[in-house]
Amino acid sequence: MKKKPKYKRILLKLSGEAMRGKREFGIDPEFISYLASEIAEAHKLGVQIAVVTGGGNIFRGVAGSKRGMDEATAHYMGMLATIFNAMALQDALEQKGLVVRLQTAIEMKQIAENFIRKKAIRHMEKGRIVVLGGGTGLPFITTDTGAAMRGLELGCDAVFKATKVDGVYSDDPMKNPKAKKLENLTLKEAFQNEKITILDKAAVELCMRNDLHIVVFNIHKKGALKKALMGEKIGTVIR
Ligand code: GTP
DSSP states (O other), rough: OOOSSSSSSEEEEOHHHHHHSSSSSOOHHHHHHHHHHHHHHHHHHOOEEEEEOOOOTTTTTTHHHHTTTHHHHHHHHHHHHHHHHHHHHHHHHHTTTTEEEESSSOOOOOTTOOOOHHHHHHHHHHHHHEEEEEETSSSOOOOOHHHHHHHOOOOOOOOEEESSSSSSSSSSSTTTOOOEEEEEEHHHHHHHHHTOOSOOHHHHHHHHHHTTTEEEETTTTTTHHHHHTOOSSSSSEEO
């Protein structure tokens, strides 16, 4: 009998960093096309997918406010950056032949539907990929937290956090060569351990309180998303 995927519906969080590919700034269409292929492969398994995009490759709200901007304004600019990425991803997915619905948390009638929870769920049930731009539409909330919120309200089985590292490490693997990879972790440990910063604490807390699992995996490894969905030992599962 054909093995079934471990997850029925997921919320995939793609950071702005992932959109940048090898570039220092902005969008890398080649890399986004690769991301779209990875999502297409995962979708072929029959998994329902909603994607939340970050925006750090274009504008970081936190960085803007550190340089003297009004913080809320900087955050709103960051939200617009996530919509740029969401549009680029929608385009790349559609070019692969997938049916996509773009919804934004900030009203942008000419280019996207408004975020409507039940509509997003219906789209996924009909086999469409839902791309969510604009975070939550509220300042002072990270896209990680926004992803956890959307994951919960859309009834997802897990938040899949795509990163450039292989999972959660005991310390920052880019800074500490002795950092060890953790294959399994509880949500409580991820919340309490200050060295675990792969997702911000507000996002982890939300997942912990609602028992929403988090899977951290390296999106740069071809096939990793599909393998993680099939329950293979890829990345770190936080549950
Ligand atoms: P069903 O209700 O399941 O048939 O979903 P649907 O998305 O196919 O139908 P609908 O008629 O709502 O949408 C048709 C197309 O218009 C889709 O590509 C939607 O994303 C798009 N669309 C719907 N509402 C809006 C909107 O408010 N703004 C923009 N820009 N596009 C929209």
